[in-house]
Amino acid sequence: MTARLIDGKAFAATLRDRVATAAAAFARDAGRKPGLAVVLVGEDPASSVYVRSKGKATIAAGMESFEHRLSADVGEAELIALVDRLNADDSVDGILVQLPLPRHIDERAVITRIDPDKDVDGFHPVNAGRLATGLEGLVPCTPLGCLMLLQDIHPQLAGLEAVVIGRSNIVGKPMAALLLQQSCTVTTVHSRTRDVMGHVRRADIVVAAVGIPGFVQPEWIKPGATVIDVGINRTDAGLVGDVDPGAAEVAGAITPVPGGVGPMTIAVLMRNTVVAAARRAGVAVDPAL
Ligand SMILES: NC(=O)C1=CN([C@@H]2O[C@H](COP(=O)(O)OP(=O)(O)OC[C@H]3O[C@@H](n4cnc5c(N)ncnc54)[C@H](OP(=O)(O)O)[C@@H]3O)[C@@H](O)[C@H]2O)C=CC1
Ligand SMILES: Nc1nc(=O)c2c([nH]1)NC[C@@H]1CN(c3ccc(C(=O)N[C@@H](CCC(=O)O)C(=O)O)cc3)C=[N+]21
Numbered sequence: 001m002t003a004r005l006i007d008g009k010a011f012a013a014t015l016r017d018r019v020a021t022a023a024a025a026f027a028r029d030a031g032r033k034p035g036l037a038v039v040l041v042g043e044d045p046a047s048s049v050y051v052r053s054k055g056k057a058t059i060a061a062g063m064e065s066f067e068h069r070l071s072a073d074v075g076e077a078e079l080i081a082l083v084d085r086l087n088a089d090d091s092v093d094g095i096l097v098q099l100p101l102p103r104h105i106d107e108r109a110v111i112t113r114i115d116p117d118k119d120v121d122g123f124h125p126v127n128a129g130r131l132a133t134g135l136e137g138l139v140p141c142t143p144l145g146c147l148m149l150l151q152d153i154h155p156q157l158a159g160l161e162a163v164v165i166g167r168s169n170i171v172g173k174p175m176a177a178l179l180l181q182q183s184c185t186v187t188t189v190h191s192r193t194r195d196v197m198g199h200v201r202r203a204d205i206v207v208a209a210v211g212i213p214g215f216v217q218p219e220w221i222k223p224g225a226t227v228i229d230v231g232i233n234r235t236d237a238g239l240v241g242d243v244d245p246g247a248a249e250v251a252g253a254i255t256p257v258p259g260g261v262g263p264m265t266i267a268v269l270m271r272n273t274v275v276a277a278a279r280r281a282g283v284a285v286d287p288a289l
């Protein structure tokens with residue numbers, strides 16, 4: 001058996017089309033375009049590439065893009081002052097501070113400074129709390145993109161066994177919260193879990209967010225399970241995921257790397273920006289977005 005490949009790139013393109021339609025409706029109703037501010041500190045080449053592709057996607061969706069590039073030695077106070085200005089700027093609906101930040105800057109201090117209603121990454125503890133308690137908020141882009149792919153394959157997620165590998169605040173924890181909200185039976189495993197394989201073997205849905213190339217072995221996968229590979233690892237062999245490619249011979253459906261979750265992350269960022277704009281302006285937005 002060979003798994004169906006989940007085409008995240010194509011799915012992301014359809015989501016970006018719907019976002020563009022919603023952005024145009026917003027512009028008509030609110031008299032201005034939705035605006036996304038992206039802040040990049042330092043010149044890490046990979047981060048630079050992401051920031052450029054976010055800027056392009058923002059403009060292609062009919063939204064305003066504000067890029068702020070600061071030098072690697074910028075002080076924490078100066079970065080926080082920029083966040084304060086973006087919070088106060090009415091043309092800015094979404095604020096994204098590219099992570100990781102240089103070591104001399106306290107990431108937490110910067111993220112908690114962002115207005116939660118402009119926090120399109122969904123990283124602010126207020127948005128984490130809203131997600132955990134079922135309140136309307138902004139949901140982290142990568143896990144929400146994974147959920148959209150999963151819902152496409154499993155219109156009924158309720159009752160399915162889901163195993164999330166990894167417990168970071170930006171992927172694993174919000175992914176588990178979203179699956180729980182969908183009434184999956186959710187297990188989160190991490191580096192201190194005694195028998196990772198034993199948990200993964202029971203799963204109808206596996207989401208791998210570990211950061212170790214090829215970590216998830218084909219033998220761990222229950223035949224027919226759906227596998228979402230969040231991993232983005234740069235190796236000598238190129239960009240690889242957290243799942244061994246052999247898993248495609250066992251799974252029912254699997255996301256490729258590249259072309260799986262990565263493009264969804266950017267498309268959901270666009271989606272979150274229009275949603276944030278509509279809520280801030282008090283205008284309607286397509287509830288299916
Ligand atoms: N496609 C996209 O858009 C995105 C992709 N990524 C990618 O996803 C991956 C995960 O990212 P992120 O969550 O930020 O990574 P983190 O490093 O923050 O978290 C990794 C998690 O994996 C767990 N882990 C590490 N080793 C093991 C092990 N041997 N067994 C079980 N669990 C283990 C860690 O456990 P513990 O908590 O105990 O340390 C931790 O919870 C990376 O490859 C990253 O590049 C990330 C964001 C967006
Ligand atoms: N505040 C913040 N928010 C983020 O969302 C954020 C961040 N910081 N820091 C870095 C990570 C990583 N991330 C990715 C986005 C898109 C792809 C993506 O589009 N990947 C393509 C391939 C791109 C390539 O070839 O390099 C793919 O998987 O097909 C990957 C990774 C967002 N992140």
Ligand SMILES: [Mg+2]
Pocket residue numbers: 101102103104105106107
């Ligand atoms: Mg730091």
